[in-house]
Amino acid sequence: MKNPPALYLEADNVSPDAFAGKTASQIAELHVYEGNTTSTLGTYFEVNGNAGATAADTKIIVKGDVKKVKYLGFKMSAGELVVEGSTDLYAGGWMTGGTMLVKGNAEAFAATGMKGGELVIEGNAGNYLGAAYRGDWRGMSGGKILVKGNCGSDLGMYMLGGEIVINGNIDVHVMTHAEGGRTIIKGNAKSKVGGQLVDGTIIIFGTLEVMMPGYKYVDDVELEVLGTKATFAHFIGDTGERHKKKKGQIIYGNLYKKI
Amino acid sequence: MGRKKYGSLNTLFHRLIRLKEEYTVATIHVNLISGRSIQQGVAIEGGKEKPAYRTAAGLIELDPSDLKKLGAWKSTNVRVTSDYGSVVVKAIETTQGPHPGLAFIPMGPWANSIVDPNTYSTGMPTFKGTPVKVDVAMKEPVLLGIELVQNLCGVK
Amino acid sequence: MTKTVTDVICPFCGTLCDDLEVVVSDDGKQLLEVYNACVIGTEKFLHSQSKDRVTRPRLHQTDGTWKEVSYDDAVEYTAQLLAKAKKPLMYGWSSTNCEAQSVGNEIAEISRACCDNTAAVCHGTTLIAVQDIGIPSCTLGEIKNRADRIIFWGCNPAHAHPRHMSRYSIFPRGFFTGKGQMSRKMVVVDPRVTDTAKMADVHLQIEQGRDYELLNALRVALNNEWLPDVVAGIPKEKIREVADMMKSGRFGIIFFGMGVTQSLSKNHNIDEAIALTKHLNEFTKFSIMPMRGHYNVTGSGEVFAWQFGFPYSVDLTRGFARYNPGDTSSIDLLVRGEIDAMFTIGSDPGAHFPISAVKQIAKVPSVCIDPHLTPTSGVSKLHVPVAFNGVETGGNCYRMDNVPIDCRKVVEPPEGMLTDEQFLTKVRDRLKQLKGVA
């Protein structure tokens, strides 16, 4: 990034798929959008190096301040994308493959409608991480997401498959309406966790401020999660839902309870 | 009523509050919600530049028990402060209570000076459920609606 | 001599009462009396006559004074502002008619703007919930004729929709509800003992911000599953009692308002409320309806939807329509500092947005089209007063239940004043010249 935008930049062309088979100068000609004006990647970024022949053998490293850049890694299907700083909305949105690494924070709607691949956010993630687009009942169906920091609200809404791991704490609403997949919260959760959950798994190592009334205690179980063996209290829910399928399960660590 | 009588009442009232302020540290923490009231509805149609708008919406409705904790008399000006801002309004006893621990400021610039703007990426600020602290601030005036917003925005 | 205009529509709230009678002077210039309206509606009609009303556009000077300009100057200023901006926000639309909204959409399309209506701070989260799980609803006449279970959840019609209970929901004697309120059970869910709650058969004084849990608990009760002793401050016995009361009705309705749309969980509160309604349809007939605020916010959503495909928070900057509240919604656009020009019509964000958003409005070039003086006009560069829609001009509007009602003109606007539609049409034509489009 050489010239930061006055407003925000939509760089949905910054993905291995869009770069594949292009030279540095061709890449610099790809379109980016600031508000209702269209310009080229080269206007804002200095582009070095050529892309590989296919997305799979293309690696992109985004340097500089891209806090105001949206749609990085949009719909990427293969290859590698590294963002050295923090980025804005829709990081890895609708991605189907490849790996994306954000070394700073990612704002809301990261990995929306993700189908596959891997997204790692070393800082904090915003709201609606790995959630479905508005109105769609088909949310994240595959792939892996790892957030090393904290995460906002509405994690994995309408999730169908795949795995999300949050090392830090999580805001309200986790896997609302989900019908599959697994989220692991290593830190603490607030409330509204697993509301309207039909199927899928939520694992909380930390505390849970308020449990949804639709969850009922079953028993304590020994589990090994990500290499950690521990005893977990096993709840099932959301019992308010009309489950035509098997009940979803919410499991959270009871370590803190013991103290 | 006669202005004279009102004035004298007022000074007596002020002296008493000053006395109170010397002896009690009057700060309470409550959960703030904002919303429509019929008086506010009438006032916005009457004109937001008018003092009537301030009378209708430049206030905070507190539960009697909270007023007591605050150590304020009814109709005392108070400063309400949240993580997002601070505003002076008139504290009155709620007519739609009891609701201890809950405070109500009618929708408008006064409430919006302090509400939580967090939308949780839904587009909707958290107009209801902002933790605030309330202090008696009887010497400070409650500004008119438009005046308040202009001040906060640094616009003349 | 005076004349009386009947079947007048009240342009205040989403209840859109259409039985007002307005007495006007013979020359049709003076509005003398208003019958059948609530206090707010009456004030709206009478205020339109106030002597100190601003009747010409005014430019805000740096010293805080206002310089009167002609409508043509105002058109030029507005068109230029929209033509130059990279990401203008055209906000409001809820207190004007569908014809004006339609012209406004054309303007937004030409200038590739973001357009949004007051649902953004009102029932926007309701729309998100509807998109997630649908909405079983009905018209208000159905409630009048059939409903025997009325739930007001997080809304206070006694204050916000003053004639709602007498016209539609509680008191009227309908076809199958001959006994009026005697044939109805009324439940109010509110953290305060509101003037509405005081009338209820059952008032659940819920712990603020815990609506999602309580709604969930009611569904758990419908499934006869285990419940904690207390949910959101309500004992489980009470929850089961209310669940049974809902099931036992023949036709039930949940009305909900800002209490759920603006509290923590927002769209999820409504989502769960709709899920509860859907759930109840396995036992009896149940509907749910948002208590829409502005008298034509619903209409704005309808026009947006049939022209662009989305009900609010539409982003046209890329030349085609996009929608995703959180990204394309007014508050987020403003607070995140995404826009470089502000166009406000038929609403007052200055008074009703959080101050951090209002500060952004004050920073950028701005136009405020509003018959009133408002905090928004106070921080805008240009204020364009217009005729009162529904009083000085007619046009179509949509009630909270989406029923379209054609507003009536009852008096003439002050000499030389334009309506929203007239002003916007001039702006559109000028903008077309500037952008060189046919």
Place this chain on the structure above:
Amino acid sequence: MSEYVIKNGHVFDPVQGIKGDKSDVCIKDGKIVAKAGSGAKVIDAQGKTVMAGAVEVHAHIAGPKVNLGRIYRPEDKLFTCTPTRGMERMGGGNSIPTTFKTGYEYAKMGYTTAMEAAMPPLFSRHVHEEIRDTPIIDEGAFPVFGNNWFVMEYLKNREIENTAAYCAWLLRATKGFAIKVVNPGGTEAWAWGLNCLSVNDPVPYFDITPAEIVKGLIEANEYLGLPHSMHIHPNNLGNPGNYTTTLDTLKIAEGFKAKNTFGREQVMHLTHTQFHSYGGDNWGNFESKAKEVMNYVNAHKNLTVDTGNVTLDETTTMTADGPFEHHLTELNHLKWANCDVELETCAGIVPYIYSPSISVCAIQWAIGLELALMAKDPMRCFITTDHPNAGPFTRYPRVIKWLMSAKARETQINAFKHKDKVLSQTSIGTQDREISLYELAQMTRAGPAKSLGLMNICGGLKPGMDADIAVYNFNPDTPVANPEDIEKAFTRAAVVFKSGVEVVRDGEIVSNGHKRTLWVNAKVKENPQVMRDINEKFLKYYSITQANYEALGHHFVPNPYALEVDATQA
């Protein structure tokens, strides 16, 4: 207005019995004329197919439920919204396009007239606002009567004249075009969470049966002599074994003869027949009864039908059949919207995915095609997808491909996951008929136009008729190499004229035309009783006043075209 002559095209016009002969079509002042002046603009249709503009007899394209569909399905538009292009406004939506896209898509396929199939009277102002914003095509809307309190109360006492007077009043108040009936009685029952699944189920409280409602409305329709017949979506839609209910409904029309001055011959139009031609008693032994239904229709001249072809897409179902949509959401668990309308009707909406890998969907696909292929008289069987219920109208070219090419059908059948089930539960495998271009013109132009009472206005190329003309890049002389060419040709017309205005050229919109709103103005004898009844219902039971119900100003119907009906002597 300018003059045109379309030269050397292969003309297919059932109205004049022209079956592909090369001839010229002339246009003057918006009408088709025998000869054009020397100054006429020439359009070369050499090696192309020329037909009248197509007529849509049944689609849900404007109004409250359509718009609620748009509002609650942003995912139907994700990444597919189209920009402003020349004449074209922005558009969007796959199964529920925006109004602008709706007008453009119809026009680009050569459709010039369309009927909105279900207008809730209370919402007529909304329907007309959307019609106004749908460019190019002429549109009419059918108000729904089958669950209307007035109708049920009059018919309970067999008061045909009063029913007719009320229908005439409502058509005028709502600027409606025809009498539509949806799940007669069942939708009123749904207001209590119930339904009427047979023609003899009593309607709660109103003490009348669906059969009595249908019969009475046929009589009222013919008493008035309206352009179109009673247009029905019968009870028990979408359920295995429902074909008996369908036959029971059709039998109600026996003995009735059309009485009108518009050349219409049927007294009942059965819509989206595919959804009503099911056998079996569960989804396991679900089978086609297209033969039983079509045999009956073929044998009875006083009936017309449309198909309701399943196009195997993700779509959005929407109907005034409220109980059915609730039933559907219980089946597929997708988001459900419903709106009960006071004294009149109801509507429900649920998204649905017709998946080729689900046997029921594949069988539904086959049934829709069977119906058209079994039709003996193409002038009485019309092609629809009941847009958007069985599929979006934008798929008409694909349906046409399947009808015109046995090869295309075979390819699709082989692509099904449950091919064997399709072949065992339907007769689609044994149908070798291929619809000709002439038959296509009957099924999509002349037929629907005649059924709607518009045979003197559109659906043909006879001099004096409106110059609604479509020219397709399809040469009937050369054999079809690849069935896909059929779909391609009918997806984007080479040229389209609407009322003499060139609106499409090379598949692109070149004019927004002068769209009209068609409605029926039926005059009846003064009827004080009905007027009193209307007055009383508004005072007591409606939630708006009568004055605000009737209001329909210029901003709703800017360009009306009224078909005048005089029933004062009836």
